[in-house]
Amino acid sequence: MQRRQLFQSAALAAAAQLPASAAKSKSQGKPVLMKVGHQNHDDNENLPLLAALGLKNICSTLPSRKLDEKWSVDGLKALKDRIEKFGINLDMVPLPLSSAYITKHEYPSIMNGKSPERDRAIDDICQMIKNVKAAGIGAVKYNMSILGVVSTEPTKGRGGAIQRSFRYAEGKQEPALTEAGPVPADVYWERITYFLERVIPVANEYKIKMACHPHDPAMPKGKGWRGVETVLSPEGLKKFVSIKESPYHGLNFCQGTISEGLVDPNKEIHDYIRYFGTRKKIFNVHFRNIEGSFGSFTETFPDNGSVNMLEALRTYKEVGYDAMVMPDHVPKIHNDPGGVKAFAFCFGYIQAGLQMLKMEG
Numbered sequence: 001m002q003r004r005q006l007f008q009s010a011a012l013a014a015a016a017q018l019p020a021s022a023a024k025s026k027s028q029g030k031p032v033l034m035k036v037g038h039q040n041h042d043d044n045e046n047l048p049l050l051a052a053l054g055l056k057n058i059c060s061t062l063p064s065r066k067l068d069e070k071w072s073v074d075g076l077k078a079l080k081d082r083i084e085k086f087g088i089n090l091d092m093v094p095l096p097l098s099s100a101y102i103t104k105h106e107y108p109s110i111m112n113g114k115s116p117e118r119d120r121a122i123d124d125i126c127q128m129i130k131n132v133k134a135a136g137i138g139a140v141k142y143n144m145s146i147l148g149v150v151s152t153e154p155t156k157g158r159g160g161a162i163q164r165s166f167r168y169a170e171g172k173q174e175p176a177l178t179e180a181g182p183v184p185a186d187v188y189w190e191r192i193t194y195f196l197e198r199v200i201p202v203a204n205e206y207k208i209k210m211a212c213h214p215h216d217p218a219m220p221k222g223k224g225w226r227g228v229e230t231v232l233s234p235e236g237l238k239k240f241v242s243i244k245e246s247p248y249h250g251l252n253f254c255q256g257t258i259s260e261g262l263v264d265p266n267k268e269i270h271d272y273i274r275y276f277g278t279r280k281k282i283f284n285v286h287f288r289n290i291e292g293s294f295g296s297f298t299e300t301f302p303d304n305g306s307v308n309m310l311e312a313l314r315t316y317k318e319v320g321y322d323a324m325v326m327p328d329h330v331p332k333i334h335n336d337p338g339g340v341k342a343f344a345f346c347f348g349y350i351q352a353g354l355q356m357l358k359m360e361g
Helices: 002-016 020-024 048-051 075-086 108-112 117-134 185-206 236-242 256-258 267-279 309-318 338-361
Strands: 057-059 088-095 138-142 165-167 210-211 249-254 280-286 289-293 295-302 324-326
Touching: 002 338, 020 236, 020 256, 048 185, 048 338, 075 088, 075 117, 075 256, 108 185, 108 289, 117 138, 138 280, 165 289, 185 249, 210 280, 236 249, 236 267, 249 256, 249 267, 256 267, 256 280, 256 295, 267 280, 324 338
Parallel strands: 057 088, 088 138, 138 210, 210 249, 249 280, 280 324
Antiparallel strands: 165 295, 289 295
16 A cells, blocks of 8 residues: 555656646657666565566666676576566666775776776676677666765755755865875866777677766866866766767766756756757666756755656657666655665656656657
8 A cells, every 4th residue: 555655646746747838848749668767676575566666677786896707698697587587677787887986996997097907997897798798688887987976964855854965165075185186177088088999899899888877966167076077067978978979878867967067957957858869878867856956956856856857758758768767866764774665756756757748649
């Protein structure tokens, strides 16, 4: 009964955002190709819950932090088979290039720019891509991060939910430099380009989509954070996808992170969905709302932020986006270990939104 109530609550919340002008939407008459997805809780205990909530597509958790038997073809096939027993497709796996702080990276030499260590690390990544193909999986996601996900003090939302927040002006940049030392924009781009020039040809050969996540959050240009000038900001992503042009080089389009870098996210987010969507560079969507804008924001539930998320879904439909729409971060609510209830609410919201798009025609 509790799960049903969560799903119904999400549907009602989605309905409340439906504008009267929906019939005139540019998406009208186009098919709804996207599907609800997830990237957590892929253990055997939670997979039946995900299936019951209508999820049929997932990105797994990280198979392993290094190239070992779990990254072998047999290991990946076993992972795929285990998930598919629950009627869920394994669409994507994460590479061990996470959004962690540089000292916690699986392969820190790549973003530290240290050779020959980074060349050996890139060789490992390329072998993982080849094995993913042999296992029958079509995509991987990854990060090009040094700072990790930067936050300041969390804030409380409705019902006392704990929400991740970031206030650039209030943040304590201590110590002044990370263990990576000063990383100006040109150095950051060199390290990203070095990686792409060696990895994207392999992804292209084996037809594996490479979905990169933006830097979370975007930082003021020329200032950065603790000596690191992040470059995969909303505008920087345009340069990123132009390096080593390939249909297999694109984005894990984190709508929440991109919204964090915009002055008027409710208006501007559609320009970015259209820019990358019409170029077929969106391989996965992290569907998250925020309250606020560039330099000062709080993460929220999809119905409770600055962005009309149903209008965003209409824009994904308009550009013909056809892959997963998934929550990534959720507020922490009372008596909800692992965020299962919070994620269930988000799944219901997305499901309801997709149903409404289908009803609009």
